[in-house]
Amino acid sequence: MRTNQIVSSRFGQIGKGMALAGAIAAVSLTTPTPAHAGGNGVGAAIGLGILGGVIAALNAGRAVDRIISVTGLSLATVPEFVSGIVLIVVFGVELKVLPVTASLA
Numbered sequence: 001m002r003t004n005q006i007v008s009s010r011f012g013q014i015g016k017g018m019a020l021a022g023a024i025a026a027v028s029l030t031t032p033t034p035a036h037a038g039g040n041g042v043g044a045a046i047g048l049g050i051l052g053g054v055i056a057a058l059n060a061g062r063a064v065d066r067i068i069s070v071t072g073l074s075l076a077t078v079p080e081f082v083s084g085i086v087l088i089v090v091f092g093v094e095l096k097v098l099p100v101t102a103s104l105a
Contacts (some may be wrong), residue, residue: 021075049072075083092100 052068052072054063059065088098088100091098
């Protein structure tokens with residue numbers, strides 16, 4: 001039984017989900033992968049960085065330049081686990097835009 005599961009998983013047949021009552025492969029093909037999420041995050045960071053840099057350069061020495069520089073440096077020094085928890089609280093708990101679940105086992 002165990003060998004059969006391992007062999008079939010090599011060909012994309014990883015079984016049926018208990019919660020969804022359907023093939024797991026069908027669900028996993030429609031959900032975004034961590035690579036897509038990471039790529040989107042990097043793309044957004046590069047885009048915002050370039051935009052902020054251009055705006056700061058066009059307003060060199062002014063208040064806009066200082067605000068963009070201080071904000072960018074401050075956000076760059078915050079560890080990912082801290083910013084992740086803050087984003088979960090803001091978007092999941094306060095704004096109720098994203099689902100937040102917990103397992104209390």
